[in-house]
Amino acid sequence: MMSNSFDHENRDSWYFGAINRQEATDLLMNEKEGGVFLVRDSASCAGDYVLCVKEDSKVSHYIINKIQNNDGVKYRIGDRTFPDLPKILSFYKLHYLDTTPLIRPASKKVEKVIAKFDFTSKEKDDLCFKKGDILTIVFKDEEQWWTAKTSDGKTGLIPVPYVQKLEDSHSPVDNPRPGSGEPISSLGAQSEPGRRSQIQRKLPAHARVKQVRVPNAYDETALKLEIGDTILVTKTNINGQWEGILNGKTGYFPFTHVEFIEDDT
Template sequence: MSRQDATDLLMGEKEGGVFLVRDSISIQGDYVLCVREDSKVSHYIINRIQQNEQTKYRIGDQVFNDLPSLLAFYKLHYLDTTPLIRPAPRKVETVIAKYDFDGSDQDDLPFRKGDILTIISKDEDQWWTARNVQGQTGSIPVPYVQKFDSQQGITCVTQSLREGHSPTTGHIEPAKRTNVQRKLPAYARVKQGRVPNAYDKTALKLEVGDIIKVTKMNINGQWEGELNGKVGHFPFTHVEFVDSENNDGIDDS
């Protein structure tokens, strides 16, 4: 869960002291304690440290043997304006398939129109990780599904599916992941604008038509490159490579 996702979730709670613990994005292995305090959400870093072959957890100047001990301590002591009152409810998001999807990669999760899937993580703009009712997990194309609200009833879902287009009549194909080994660095043109989260200092701001010098293609879909003198990462779904024969106007310097 990102910092912004945690903030949005906790700001939806009405009382202070509601909390959750998420993985740290900036330091692998560390955690972040996120707490609703007054009219804001505070994020406290929890460092995982090794002491005499033992793993301990440090928050501020306090050190604990494990996370349950840390949480128990702050249920009795204030962080800033409140102790920990209760954990935030886990938000479960489900989607329903609009079309059949057979999958083409071993990491894909095939499904049929009408299947209900639970979202595990939103890894990319066009590809998410989901779980089906059999407990199988894998990648699914976002344009093939839509949000499913069980409170709206099956009737509404069935009606929306009947009104939907079939895969052969103009639905939006997802930008398919590519395994092409392209010689880097290479140039790519931005086809979809993006304003990154204010807390993500390493993300590049994209404007349609920008030319990015791609330096690394990560399998998680977050590529790395250089744009306007800044080095950072960006979703591969927002760009398309500029073929060498079409490099008119690109300065290789």
């Protein structure tokens, strides 16, 4: 077994962001030795984390609760409390969890995606790209926003619904996706990048709801969304809150909860 001399202060090496339990399990099961680990966001409780560790022939998932009180923020794992995440990792370099201490962070897999649409934004943290661009995922910050890098080294946030995974066995040149290489009537003026801040689409246009949303009861401007609903999108805003009409009511909703109906012209 290799020595556990990893840098517990190097967050980029061990924090994997918003990957889910199954992704973490699959990743760690591919590692040869026990004690390989990663830290991910908890899917069930916002603000909490999960320490995932390969132990023998299984992967254990230890919840880390974020506790906020008058003394500031602390982190609890089991019956122990620590001031921050690196201190937890430092402690478990020397102490066993179940069958092993922490040896090293899991290897980060290089993941590439291909853009399904153009994305332009005036936000300085966002990464603009064109349909068909190949991007490398740097970090999965949130469920709907990831940090990515272009082939020329530019880095920024991208909206996940605008891209799809690029399978290693598929070349976008050898296997063009349907519609690639030909103009799509619902995608507009490609010759004017930046002219609009979202997908270049003629509005109004219909979109299908793919994620349930129950708005705050006191927010009269927000639309309640059910999977399969069809919204008439009337306006796209750079802040990600789009405007539309659903069941006769006009209101706002997050663009990440819908996808345009492709045959809608």
